[in-house]
Amino acid sequence: MSANPSARLIVGNWKMNGGLGLLDVLAAELAGGGWTGRAVVCPPATLLGEAHRRLAPLGVEVGGQDCHVAERGAHTGDLSAALLAATGARHVIVGHSERRAAYGEADLQVRDKTLAAVEAGLSPIVCVGDTAEDRASGRAVEVVTRQVGAVLDGALNGRPWVLAYEPVWAIGSGRAATADDIAEMHAALRAVVGGATPILYGGSVTADNAGEIRACPEVGGLLIGGASLRPDQFAAILRGC
Ligand code: PEP
Numbered sequence: 001m002s003a004n005p006s007a008r009l010i011v012g013n014w015k016m017n018g019g020l021g022l023l024d025v026l027a028a029e030l031a032g033g034g035w036t037g038r039a040v041v042c043p044p045a046t047l048l049g050e051a052h053r054r055l056a057p058l059g060v061e062v063g064g065q066d067c068h069v070a071e072r073g074a075h076t077g078d079l080s081a082a083l084l085a086a087t088g089a090r091h092v093i094v095g096h097s098e099r100r101a102a103y104g105e106a107d108l109q110v111r112d113k114t115l116a117a118v119e120a121g122l123s124p125i126v127c128v129g130d131t132a133e134d135r136a137s138g139r140a141v142e143v144v145t146r147q148v149g150a151v152l153d154g155a156l157n158g159r160p161w162v163l164a165y166e167p168v169w170a171i172g173s174g175r176a177a178t179a180d181d182i183a184e185m186h187a188a189l190r191a192v193v194g195g196a197t198p199i200l201y202g203g204s205v206t207a208d209n210a211g212e213i214r215a216c217p218e219v220g221g222l223l224i225g226g227a228s229l230r231p232d233q234f235a236a237i238l239r240g241c
Contacts, residue, residue: 008036008037008038009038009162009200009220010035010037010039010221010237010238011041011042011063011091011093011162011164011202011221011222011224012040012224012225012234013223013225013228014041014042014043014044015044015065015225016044017044017229018043018047020047020050022231023043023051023054023055024054025231026055026234026235027055027058029231029234029235030058030060031058035239035240035241036241037221038221039059039060039238040061040062041055041060041061041063041228042063042064042065042092042093045084048062048064048087048089049087052087052088052089061090061091062089062090062091063089063090063091063122063123064079064081064089064091064093064122066079066092066096066099066113067079067080067081067084067113067116067117067120068080068081068113068116069109069112069113069116071116071119080116081113081117081120084122085121085122089122090122090123091122091125092113092123092124092125093125093127093164094110094124094125094126094127095110095113095126095127095147096127097127097168097171098171107146107147107151110126111150111153111154112154114151114156114161115156117161118156118159118161123160124162125164125223126162126163127164127166127202128148128164128189129144129147129165129168129170129203130144130168132168132169135167135169140185141185141188144185144189148163148192148193152192162197162199162200162220163193163199164200164201164202164223165182165185165186165199165200165202166201167185169203170202170203170204171202171203171204171225172204172225173203174204175204176203176204176205176209176213179213179215179216182216182219183216183217186219187218197220198220199219199220200221200222200223201216201219201221202223204226205224205237206227206237207227207233207236207240210222210237211240214241222237
C-alpha cells in the first residue's frame with residue numbers, strides 16, 4: 001500500500017519514561033533530517049524545556065502529556081497549559097486512555113482540558129478510543145464518536161486541534177488495529193469533526209506497520225508510544241513521511 005501523503009504528523013509519547021540520555025540519542029538520530037512531515041515529541045514534563053532546546057534546531061516540536069483545566073491556582077503537583085507553553089511546548093496530549101482509566105477523567109474534563117490548551121496557545125492532541133468490551137459489543141463507533149462530540153461541544157471555534165484514535169486494546173499490546181477497523185473508525189470520525197482536523201492513529205505502531213497504517217484513508221499521522229522510546233524506530237517512522 002502506498003503511503004497517504006497527508007499522513008504527516010508523527011507524535012511520540014514517552015509517557016513516564018526517558019531522560020537526558022534518551023534525548024541525546026534521539027537528537028543524534030534525527031540530526032541528519034530526511035523527513036518532510038511534522039514531528040512532535042512528548043517527553044515527561046520535567047524534560048520539556050531541555051527537549052525543546054535540543055530538538056527545535058532539528059525541526060522537532062515538543063508537547064506535554066496532560067494539562068490541568070485551570071490557568072493557575074492551588075493545584076499541587078499539576079501543570080497548566082500555560083506552564084507547558086512557557087517551556088517551548090506547542091502541543092499537549094489530553095484524554096489519553098491511561099489517564100481516563102487511572103484518574104477517571106471523563107469526557108467533560110477532557111473537553112475542559114482541550115479548551116484550556118487552546119486558550120494557552122497549544123494545539124491539543126485529543127485522544128479517544130474504544131475498549132475491547134466496546135468493540136466486542138459492536139459499540140466502538142458509538143463510544144468513540146460520543147467522546148469526540150463532548151469535545152466539540154466546547155466550541156473550539158476553529159482553533160487548531162488534533163484528534164487521535166487510539167483503541168485501548170491496541171495500546172501497548174503489540175496488536176495494532178487492522179486497516180479495515182482504522183478506515184471504518186476514521187471515516188466515522190471525519191464525519192463528526194469535518195474537514196480540517198488531522199486524525200491520528202495510535203496503538204502498537206512500529207516501524208514495520210507504520211507505512212500500512214499511514215496509507216489508510218483519513219489517517220493524518222501517528223501517535224506512537226513504545227516505539228518512540230527507540231530513537232532508531234521513531235526516526236525510521238518519521239523518515240517514512
Ligand atoms: C499510546 O499510549 O499513546 C500508544 C500509542 O502506545 P503504544 O504505541 O505503545 O501502543
